[in-house]
Amino acid sequence: MEPDLFTAAAEERQATDPSASPLAVRMRPRVVDEVVGQEHLLRPGSPLRRLVGEAGGGPAGPSSVMLWGPPGTGKTTLAYVVSQATDKRFVELSAITAGVKEVRAVIEGAKRSAGAYGKDTVLFLDEIHRFSKAQQDSLLPAVENRWVTLIAATTENPYFSVISPLLSRSLLLTLEPLTDDDLRGLLQRAVSEERGLGGAVELPEDAVAYLLRIAGGDARRALTALEAGAGAALTKGEAEVTVQSLEEAVDRAAITYDRDGDQHYDVASALIKSIRGSDVDAALHYLARMIEAGEDPRFIARRLMISASEDIGLADPSALQTAVAAAQAVAMIGFPEARITLGHATVALALAPKSNAACVAIDAALADVRAGVAGPVPAHLRDSHYKGSTKLGHGKGYQYPHDLPGGIAAQQYAPDGVHGKRYYEPTRYGAEARYADVAERVRARLRGEAPPAAPPSAPREGPRGEQREE
Template sequence: MEPDLFTAAAEERQESSPGASPLAVRMRPRSLDEVVGQQHLLKPGSPLRRLVETGEQGPAGPASVLLWGPPGTGKTTLAYVVSKATDRRFVELSAITAGVKEVRAVIEGAKRAAGGYGKETVLFLDEIHRFSKAQQDSLLPAVENRWVTLIAATTENPYFSVISPLLSRSLLLTLELLTDDDIRGLLRRALAQERGLAGSLTLPPESEDHLVRIAGGDARRALTALEAAAGSALSKREAQIALETVESAVNRAAVAYDRDGDQHYDVASAFIKSIRGSDVDAALHYLARMIEAGEDPRFIARRLMIAASEDIGMADSTALQTAVAAAQAVAMIGFPEAQLTLSHATIALALAPKSNSATTAIREALADVRAGKAGPVPPHLRDGHYKSAKRLGHAQGYVYPHNVPGAVAAQQYAPDAVHGRRYYEPTRYGAEARYAEVADRVRRRLAGEGEEGE
């Protein structure tokens, strides 16, 4: 018996019968031209388009494809399109629920299909990072012998979560969050097309805006929310999906927040000022508003990195480490988990001791330079690694600090124009209190006033 007859029939019912399956499944693209977003992967001549349009996978082609990106960006869709376009069987497994036994069963089925009726198989393995090293190793024979076309998906950095032998045999494709315009196009297509809502409802701009915001670049989330709101509107015999209906259906209030307007800048400003003012609760409130409104988590992470130096600086230098680590984590994990990382960093920065001395120091140094207070570099500090340097007096008389007690040599470093000018004025807050004492002591030594060994 040919199992693909049943698979094909089920797929046909899912795609063509409104109500037979979730809206996100019914609206799944059938070709690359229907795929929303990811244009960097779909341009003419790209490896993915060649694989789909020509079935290119011979000895020189990739043994497998690895799709890396946030949830809802089209990983399952692209795997499905590859199988449909190249007329292959499509088998989907999740590493959350499947193990080596299930993988081996699929591989055996693929061998039978290839030998029995010449049908190749696409194995889509979702969440491959959930597989252990041993489980990933079990995929290698099937990949190397081309028994299946493996398309694996992960939301985590594959260089950390996928074994090297599998990674080296894969075409790695990085997917990006969908833009607001991508989500709008997807919603409008779902409203209009027969396999979607078939024009049964209209979506006012304010309702569309809210759906776009709560989607957060996730196509599946957008369509699921639209379906819930549409079901609620139809049950009340309404002709349009009102904002109140969307809010009720998805249990999320619309947040007054425009990523390109005043609310964006006002909330972001209040977020930073709350951190600067050490009001951790207010900072978390504004963070929540940005998250709920669908703000780009990378934007929030960038603001935290700036605040770590601008408002905390030398009072707690570990704040910058925390902010940078948060930005790296956000880039790797995405929402919704990234909200935990952003909360962690926000709390740490809000409760850290504050100092703007680094900000003031560079601002005043730049002001002097822009005012023309630069002057030539003192001769003893100039480069002496060339033939005529000694004749010019360059690098002559320079005192190597490591050769003197305390490793601080009493000599002039700044140009004459700003010699003696103090840019760094430390506070006595947090860790900076210690740096203030160090700075005072070093300045005295540089001026030749300190005691030897001080």
């Protein structure tokens, strides 16, 4: 898509007056060696180095590149650097506002540029995960015929959000969040370099620490906050960007969290894994991130209910009750009060004893069923309430447990194919230790054997934990 008159005028103004551009744009690297962080992509002989041509030649390898990483890690920057290093036209589109029509216009323009001027084109497509399958399909001819060098950026996992034919034709580069040292060096350069703030202000260490804290590994956010703080300081005639100036300009840190994207699932996963690992403080941190980002409290409550069964189970049977009660309360009260209920449930689950025995048991049973390890229901367990069932032998020999001492009948319940298999292997954590003793005694009774003696401290219990007369 060729630039319109307004876009051309804006670009001309930025070219003649660099200060008209945002600080994050002015500090954008012009060559590969100026790229901040991403050392794994910049080492000698790396795919990125080969793409831009270490010896000054054209790019090698595929004509499509996927840049996957969180916001502010330099995806747009790398695309621009590739175009500069290879002396190609740079055209940028966003999948949020562009469609197939705009993509086709860029491709036609690339063909004209190559034919008339011998100049190839880099098409940078930001947020490609927002393109539908049909829209992504429209890119394939241009990639296969090398009409453009496609550089697509995404914050989503491309294996889930990008079609396989396009992904298989692309060099996938994964970008990591910038470290504090990366951002510190970038901030210092932004303050001192002429294209940045040109030494107009000073940035003390406590202000640097504040910027690093609110940036969350995002260079764009750090530079935007610095620019706002510097503007506030200069307006007041101050030569130093203080933490107070930054706080006034920034108000508060934006949360790096996309309710509709990868980070939605990444943060939710981190919450559950922190609960599983019994780290109550980490669990509360991730819960706070989800709440602050405006996550649906019902989604959080559902994840807590799953965790109660998957990771705690019978080690603390009350955990599921707590999680269900929290979900019901959240549905009734909503935010902001629901934060208290979610915090209550999260703390309870994180500090509860853990057992995944129930989860492992049902998964093992499902695996056998799916593998065909089953068999017919034993005849004595089959339904005997319909006419003709007696002639088929259904129900014959069935022993009614309530008529027997202890309420347990020594008879076969499982089909022949799985008879004797043990799916549930309880742990000795928390309340599940009691269930482990019960399971052993019940299994012995089912086999017709004398049950092992109950531990001195434990009452004799039935299969659901109730006390029984032996």
